[in-house]
Amino acid sequence: MRYFAQRLARFFVVFFIVTFGLMILLRLGMNAPGDPARTMLGGTVTDEQIATANARYHLDDPLIMQYFWWLKGMVTLDMGTSVQQNIAVSSYIGSRVLVTLFLGLYSLALAIIIAIPVAVFQAYRRDTRRDKAISIVSFGLVSVPNVVMAVLMVLVFVRTLGWFPRTGEKIYPWDDPVEHFRNFALPVFALTLPVAAVFTRLLRGDMIRTLQADFITLASAKGVSVRRILWRHALRNSLFSVLTSIGLQLSGVVGGAIVVEQLFNMKGMGTLLVITILSKDLFVVQALAAIIVFVVVVVNLLVDLSYAAVDPRIRQMRSLG
Amino acid sequence: MSPTTQAASRDTDAPLLELTDVATHFRTPRGLVRAVDGVSFTLERGKSLGIVGESGSGKTILSRSIMGLLPTHGTVRSGSIRYAGREIGNLGRKEMRSVWGKEMAMIFQDPMTSLNPLMKIGDQIAEPLRIHLKMNKVDAWATARKLLQDVRIPEPDRRLHQYPHELSGGMRQRVMIAISMACGPTALFADEPTTALDVTVQAQILDLLAEQRRERNMSVVLVTHDLGVVAGHTDEIAVMYGGKLVEKASTRRLFAAMKMPYTEALLASIPKMSDASHTRLAVIPGRPPDLVNPTQGCRFAARCPYAQDRCRAEEPPLTSTADDPDHSYACWYPVGSPEYHETRARLASTTNTVEAA
Amino acid sequence: MSDTTSTGPRRTLRQRLHLPRLGVLFGTVWLGGLTILTLLANHVPAAVPFIRYYDTKVKVNGKVKKYGFGPGLDAWFGTGKSAEDIFARCIYGAKLTLLIGIGATIIGLVVGAVIGVLSGYFRGWTDRIAGITTDSLMSIPPLLLSLVLVLRLDDLKEQYSWMGWISRPWQLSLTLGLVSVAPFARIVRAQTMVLREREFVTAARSLGASRSRIIMRELMPNLVPAMVTVAFTGLGILIAAEAGLAFLGMGVEQPHTWGKMIDIARDDIEKAWWATAFPCLMLFLTVLSFNLLGDELARRFDIREAAV
Numbered sequence: 001m002r003y004f005a006q007r008l009a010r011f012f013v014v015f016f017i018v019t020f021g022l023m024i025l026l027r028l029g030m031n032a033p034g035d036p037a038r039t040m041l042g043g044t045v046t047d048e049q050i051a052t053a054n055a056r057y058h059l060d061d062p063l064i065m066q067y068f069w070w071l072k073g074m075v076t077l078d079m080g081t082s083v084q085q086n087i088a089v090s091s092y093i094g095s096r097v098l099v100t101l102f103l104g105l106y107s108l109a110l111a112i113i114i115a116i117p118v119a120v121f122q123a124y125r126r127d128t129r130r131d132k133a134i135s136i137v138s139f140g141l142v143s144v145p146n147v148v149m150a151v152l153m154v155l156v157f158v159r160t161l162g163w164f165p166r167t168g169e170k171i172y173p174w175d176d177p178v179e180h181f182r183n184f185a186l187p188v189f190a191l192t193l194p195v196a197a198v199f200t201r202l203l204r205g206d207m208i209r210t211l212q213a214d215f216i217t218l219a220s221a222k223g224v225s226v227r228r229i230l231w232r233h234a235l236r237n238s239l240f241s242v243l244t245s246i247g248l249q250l251s252g253v254v255g256g257a258i259v260v261e262q263l264f265n266m267k268g269m270g271t272l273l274v275i276t277i278l279s280k281d282l283f284v285v286q287a288l289a290a291i292i293v294f295v296v297v298v299v300n301l302l303v304d305l306s307y308a309a310v311d312p313r314i315r316q317m318r319s320l321g
Numbered sequence: 322m323s324p325t326t327q328a329a330s331r332d333t334d335a336p337l338l339e340l341t342d343v344a345t346h347f348r349t350p351r352g353l354v355r356a357v358d359g360v361s362f363t364l365e366r367g368k369s370l371g372i373v374g375e376s377g378s379g380k381t382i383l384s385r386s387i388m389g390l391l392p393t394h395g396t397v398r399s400g401s402i403r404y405a406g407r408e409i410g411n412l413g414r415k416e417m418r419s420v421w422g423k424e425m426a427m428i429f430q431d432p433m434t435s436l437n438p439l440m441k442i443g444d445q446i447a448e449p450l451r452i453h454l455k456m457n458k459v460d461a462w463a464t465a466r467k468l469l470q471d472v473r474i475p476e477p478d479r480r481l482h483q484y485p486h487e488l489s490g491g492m493r494q495r496v497m498i499a500i501s502m503a504c505g506p507t508a509l510f511a512d513e514p515t516t517a518l519d520v521t522v523q524a525q526i527l528d529l530l531a532e533q534r535r536e537r538n539m540s541v542v543l544v545t546h547d548l549g550v551v552a553g554h555t556d557e558i559a560v561m562y563g564g565k566l567v568e569k570a571s572t573r574r575l576f577a578a579m580k581m582p583y584t585e586a587l588l589a590s591i592p593k594m595s596d597a598s599h600t601r602l603a604v605i606p607g608r609p610p611d612l613v614n615p616t617q618g619c620r621f622a623a624r625c626p627y628a629q630d631r632c633r634a635e636e637p638p639l640t641s642t643a644d645d646p647d648h649s650y651a652c653w654y655p656v657g658s659p660e661y662h663e664t665r666a667r668l669a670s671t672t673n674t675v676e677a678a
Numbered sequence: 679m680s681d682t683t684s685t686g687p688r689r690t691l692r693q694r695l696h697l698p699r700l701g702v703l704f705g706t707v708w709l710g711g712l713t714i715l716t717l718l719a720n721h722v723p724a725a726v727p728f729i730r731y732y733d734t735k736v737k738v739n740g741k742v743k744k745y746g747f748g749p750g751l752d753a754w755f756g757t758g759k760s761a762e763d764i765f766a767r768c769i770y771g772a773k774l775t776l777l778i779g780i781g782a783t784i785i786g787l788v789v790g791a792v793i794g795v796l797s798g799y800f801r802g803w804t805d806r807i808a809g810i811t812t813d814s815l816m817s818i819p820p821l822l823l824s825l826v827l828v829l830r831l832d833d834l835k836e837q838y839s840w841m842g843w844i845s846r847p848w849q850l851s852l853t854l855g856l857v858s859v860a861p862f863a864r865i866v867r868a869q870t871m872v873l874r875e876r877e878f879v880t881a882a883r884s885l886g887a888s889r890s891r892i893i894m895r896e897l898m899p900n901l902v903p904a905m906v907t908v909a910f911t912g913l914g915i916l917i918a919a920e921a922g923l924a925f926l927g928m929g930v931e932q933p934h935t936w937g938k939m940i941d942i943a944r945d946d947i948e949k950a951w952w953a954t955a956f957p958c959l960m961l962f963l964t965v966l967s968f969n970l971l972g973d974e975l976a977r978r979f980d981i982r983e984a985a986v
Contacts, residue, residue, distance in 0.1 A: 010813075017814045028830055139973070143966040145918035147925050147940055148958040151947070155955060159948050166948070214434040220414075221390060222449040222500065223422035236439050248816070255821030259922050263944060273822070274926055277829050289822060296817050311439060312484045 099268035107191035115199035123207030141197035146256035206238035247300040338364040343400035358564035369541040371551030374561035426501035430513040432493035436485040443481035468499040491522035563610040563620035570648035580655035705967035716772040745950035756952035785855025794866025815860040903979040914968030
């Protein structure tokens, strides 16, 4: 229980620090009064317009106060207004968030689904030619930058084979599952493979280490089958490194999603971010960044908690204090 | 031989375990390591055998060889291992799996690392029951509970749901014994079962093993470097050195009338309560033998105080005397022989001269 | 009865010549060759006559044609949107990519190492504060942070004239360097905590060495292997990051780095595939080389890397 509380506290602290830091970063250098408003509205603005904006968005208040206003807004899902488009932010980023969410979720899930059986196979058939071949491929995949991966996907699957469309349309699974699949398949694949390679390498290493432990030999000596030893005994004890890296990989996937969305012209958070950062639509940027950071920190929290779920020793150690 | 759960109903006439010229070599970059180099003996049903030797003598490898628990890469096995009349020396891991846990069981040295830290005790005991005896979970756990009682663990219900790290070292070793007994095997191999435990707990564990052996009519092979462990708990003792069996006798006979100088030295190196204080520890000089390039003659010759030229030139075969055919040894000039006494007298006089001078 | 022939594994030709593994060989050759070519092309063009100039238009039958040539003898990697030689551009672009990457790695490593050593050695509150800082930094996806930083620096440059020296390459180096501080700090901290417990540190302490002396004389030299290893792998990642930023339009204006080349040609990917494919290839092989070398170093120095 205490473990959980500690982790939760840390989650909040980090979230606040990061989002506040981001806000400061975005407002850096806008010291003259009226600057934020001027920047956001862009072009020529009258003093009147600035005053209105200031009043509406509390742009005059000290930064801390602005942060609190913003936080309050986020919690009530009022993410401010896109000053340029003059519509509520929350209304139109929803669909974008969803697209990127699908992208990220599919990629990570697929990566894990691929990595586990491959790594188990590699650990069992260690040092055989197949194991070595897979290791080489994994190493190569890890070295492929997201840009390159995406381009490769396009070159092979769109240009040469023509199986998939060049642009990822925003189609939801509940609208048309097949088209949804066709549009998301390539971007997801581009993101998944390098992450799957990382997971595979980590898991293989841990599995090999675990398989040398005494309790595995004992399990053998009990007459337990190879399959059961691999999946029931060894795997569970080898998840530590992979779990630890999920958070990091998620950060990478977010970055990758931005790039991939750009290449496939998808209407997700990534492309929106690029546009709004360039046009200095501050509220939108803050909202998007906050959502991303929130997801990342939550996932890290979940990973931390999962350690306790998997390993009873951690569960009990912490509760003792 | 159709396997049954009760060990008692087996054919009790034939020896349970017959080893003939068993050898296990490992291919390494340095060369061929002759870890076990031609060992032969038999073991009867329900008897306990102690295999004694220092590190590197091959005792652990021998027990693993009999079980078949060796790594597959670079291992060369030869010789015949017959278990209950059936040749198992050439069986692969797949075939052995039906034997492991069911007819032959093994417990290891370190109970902390031998149990799966993420699995409940109950599950770990129930596992072989469900695999070999096809029990369902409820029955298996009930049997596990009974097994915990057999090994004298208090509050078995609570313990079943606990994890290994919640138990003390002695209790974990008991759990290991429970796991090994689960399917009623006919032979148990105990590889240094007490080395990692406190002295007080050691005796309890050994007594427990002896009790189980009697109740189940099970053969026990106790592998250890500690003569004290085998002294009270075995029927026979086999001494190993340099991958070879150098002496084998009933326990009583071995301690009363040992033949090998090595055995004598082992015994002498145990500090005794009756010694005066500050008595120097007797050690066996020299280092363990090279298993890659063994010498031509007796492997112990380099460190044996009674070694003569013949010992270094020719390897002594395993023989036994007429009056005690069960006591075998491999020595040209065993303890009690005229040459032995001669050398001994000579050594004693030189020591005296040194002291006198 | 003794065996005279060795029963060990046969010594391969490679082992007998003491050649390094294939990967290391390739990595070294690739990086070495690339560095030489790009330095020469940028500074001593006469030495590499087979590399066309940056702006030369490769004419097809006397006329300037968009994507005139595919890969072939006329232009090894084909020509691009403005009839430029893609191979030549790739070589020119390499210099800045490498420089930015190296700059970022140095910044990140120096700052990260300081944080790492201090928090690893002193523990306590120093460690906790540093921990929260690095955790926070690592919670922001690197690309996101880089985007924001680069653009804000753009704005700040307009505001404060003293920041005028921060050219685009410097902006990128600083940004990427900052983003890489957290992972470097983590790794250095882990290594420090391991080394701290070793005997030579205890020995120095018992001799009365001051803390700063211990850090400088005992710890730092032993951290160098880890830092060098991580620098190589880090370089690979940072170069990929630079390409990503360039692809999104945040890169250097001139000369075009590989990322930007991919961006320019991406709409025509179906017709003129070579304009994207070859920069991608260059990028991949370069990152791969750094990873290969980093991996070999890790093997040599026996370092368990943090999950990268």
